[in-house]
Amino acid sequence: MSAQDEARGKGLDPGAGHPSTVLADFDHRQSLSLNGDWHIIADPYVAGLLDFHMHVNPNGYFNDQVAAPGSNALVEYSFEKSPTIKVPGDWNSQKEWLRMYEGPLWYERKFDYTPQPGHRAFLHIGAANYKSRMFLNGKLACDHEGGFTTFDCDVTGIIKPGSNDAVIYVDDTRMADGIPTLKTDWYNYGGLTRDVSIITTPQAFIDDFDLHLDRATRSVIEGYVHVEGAQAGTRVSVSIPEARLTATATTDATGKAPINLPAKNLSLWAPGNPKLYKVTLKAGNDTLEDDMGFRTVEVQGSKILLNGKPIVLHGICIHAEAPYRGGRVNTDADVATLFGWVKDLNANFVRLAHYPHDVRMERAADKLGILVWSEVPVYWAVHFDDEAVFQKSKKQLTEEITRDRDKASVILWSIANETPNTEARTAFLTRSAEFVKSFDPTRLVTAALLVRGEGNTKIIDDKLGSALDVIGFNEYIGWYEKTPEAMDQITWKIAFDKPLIVSEFGGEAKAGLHGSEHERWTEEYEANIYNHAIAMLNRIPQLRGSTPWILMDFRSPVRQLPGIQDGYNRKGLISDQGEKKLAFGVLQNAYKTGGLGHAD
Template identity: 65%
Template sequence: MTPLKHSLAALLVLAAATGIAAAQSQPTVLVDIDHRTTVSLDGDWHTIVDPYFGGLYSFHHQIKKDGYFQDAEPANKNQLIEYNFAKSPTLKVPGDWNTQRDSLFYYEGPLWYERKFDFTPKPSTHIYFHIGAANYRAKLWINGQHICDHEGGFTPFDCEITDALKPGQNSAVINVDNTRLEDGVPTLNTDWWNYGGLTRDVSLVTLPEAFVDDYDLHLSRADRKTIEGYVHVEHANAGATVHVSIPELKVETDATTNAEGRAPITLTPQTLQLWSPETPRLYKVNISSGPDMLTDDMGFRTIEVQGTKILLNGNPIFLRGICIHAEAPYRTGRAYSEKDVDTLLGWAHELGANFVRLAHYPHDERMTRAADRMGILVWSEIPDYWALQFDNPAVLIKAEQQLHEEQRRDRDKASIILWSVANETPNNPARTAFLTTMADKAREYDPTRLVTAALLVHGEGNTKIVDDPLGKALDVIGTNEYIGWYERTPEDAAKTTWNIAYDKPLIMSEWGGGAKAGLHGPDTQRWTEEYQADIYRNQLIMLNKIPQLRGTTPWVLMDFRSPVRLLPGIQDNYNRKGIIAPDGEKKKAFFVLQKAYQDKTLGKAE
């Protein structure tokens, strides 16, 4: 059993223990689904807001047999049905509900989505329902049949619906519930907006009897010439043939599946151009088994550490980065479109960045695809954020599930070099054991990349100390600090030295301060662009004195909505630490950092 299926099976056991009705299908992640032919279900969906969850549960909190998932209409004038999707308002999918309807701006709870679609099932095929992300818990019904459940607001899932479909018109009903949970991942408190809904693409995909559902093709660290890995064929018999080719490199190979459906792959191209920020070369990779054929766009590179150096393709590199939240520019709300991606990564490119930290959860796959094309390296993170229930085994299962879904979706992206397992977590034994397990799981499923986490630090006088025991489990140490904002003055940053207990590369994964775009004054006045810019100037002095600094991702590219940022006239429900405002106006700090990055006066690769 794969790690992903093991985690999902464990979640099903938990669901059964809590009285949730059994579903027909176990969610999976179909790799490279964005390159498959699909039937889009994006667009208008009818919706019902259901804060008491009366559409699923009776007044004794028992699951109804005639809940909203039946999508029913009265058979006669005497039948009582107290809902009607056809007469209910619509919401756009993909999209969060908060920014589409004023009455839902602060809403947290269950909401029902419904739409009809025509479909003609073909014999000897499997039909999957794809949901790019649904925040936070989702339940899917097709024609009144309970198909699957999923927990986790930022990773994709695919559920087989073959047996529930009928020729002609079909009904899809999805309940999405963004209620924050103590035992959730993330947990109750975060510093970003809890955007609810079907926030990414929804579609149908038809697959043959046996089909490629997973693969891993990567460059060997041993010689940086051999492409190795595997292809997995779901429902394949032992001995099924798998064909892999890269026409531009004039290489191809055939392999056969074992009893588990996995076929080992080795390719030895003679003219491979390695992927890097300077040369983000992508190749068309064709994978087939029987009638199933798909194509991916892949780059090949190696990433590793050597002492305090980060080596890309064997060469030391300094990561000139920026943190990015998945907040949509201009319109706000959850980012999901090509336009959102092009704007955010375009700003990072204009800044002079070769690296982004996608905080604090997996972003839409369009982000990592675009990073591949643009040559921007990526730190990808799951929301093991702040104070999870680290002593709760059920929470560990949920975190592992999200990690495996993230890795399975994005393992084919050359841009991703770091899997982050946490951000700003408390230093205690339960936390350290939990996240050490997560780091081990990340390497188990993907040993080709590096593992990191953003750690808190402490200080003594003008010295910052990095000695969190979690550092032992990491390949690269990430540290967050806000000298000049949450503590002391901007000038104190320039006087600060660092004592780091680990002989490992360090990325300053968060630093900065807030400013409201257009607010000006002396550089001693908080919230002005001048104060923020002064923080950046002093931080640059400090950062250049850290010998093992190998990257930096200041917080943050663009202001983003947050329900805990309440200062009237300044924050107004926005975290203002962005160096760009949501309307695209660049603050003074943007240009301070841009100059350092473009002139390459910040940091050294070795």
């Protein structure tokens, strides 16, 4: 380990502050937005946190010191005189001098706040990639590891009336024992990439809830409401005025109140009927409103049932790469563009790869009737033999599920992508699957597996399949092996009587580059792959869905072919500038005619 790595490790070890449980439905709570311009200081030597002996510096940047006029004090930094960038937003796409920067960077801004008597305040971070420390008025609020999940710091004791000073340290240095690990096929956008705000709650508040239809009859809403800080016996109510439904319960010693609400006349949420109800939850002085759909999802043999009926998932993979402008997706306009293309594709399903996306995506999917596969970045060769890495994965799963368990659109939790078939990996991910099923038994668990081959036979027999409800698999015949025409001879051997989703297939093409269907990198070649792949995949009887790779080209440092890739993975059906390639039309037509996958 280098001295710099050691310094970063010491500087970011959990200290006095710890992130709280994600606030349930934070996007519907009273909040003060801290989005906008923040001052920044890039700090590759971690000078703002550690002294030259690698000890935490009590006079670090988090104190936001300013030398008074006429003072002889030595202060070697100034947020006030430093440049600004927008939050939310990664630093790479906003400043050319930071485009390839990986390391620590400090954010600072001042804001006014009026505390409410009898209430608590939380600093809410939509995402900070990858390790972060949050300071308020010079005091540590909390620290966090994980670049794509939401967290909240309790700042009740350190926020004050009037002017407050927030300083946030974010370090996107890739880590061998991180989630994800050192190497990915996407850009490592650093910074405060999603919304930042101050959220206000009563002293006792609803911090988690789960309300869902029972699978057996689809006539009862069951689950719980958890009230943080509540005394046993606190009254909780749940009401759905439009459906004339109300239930009451009381909390136990842990703050949890069980909910059981007869609901025989609900209009069930589905892609063709994305019905959302206004749900009101009350506990003591706390009132929370949410927009929720109600549906069931389950597996019956090799079928996926939505509301008790077989469904075919016509989907597409999406990275959180912003169309046109680049950088991370974090605006309503970004989401509207991406889902506009999804609808144009005749899709009813998206795989949000390879990490949790901005909450705007799931909210939009709820409204539009698009089903969602949500994933944590257990990607490629993470350290599967390291218990600490497993705990990091479990924490990210917890934060992901806590944030999105109220979204009807989310039907699949994915625990991994393209991981090596080893005993350590299988043990690690089997534990992950068991945890997810216990934490949210209302949804299905999946993972994108690798496929092995013997001659012209492709075999899906990864032992991890035994732990999954739905098996995803990635295959790239015609791109990484063989030719598109070779798919005509492929047969499949499946070791599991479970639903299959082809979670990735495709090839690269530069938008506007035309030629023979046998000429790599042309739109014609990519379209040729799709034509042969659709025919091949339809020969798998238990294929219940597909999410080809990928909706839009995205930036990746490992894709360097000049004049073609130029730092982008070109497997998109659409270029990063919105140009639809020929393969888009191939898949669009297949989905329009129901020509990919089988319901029964």
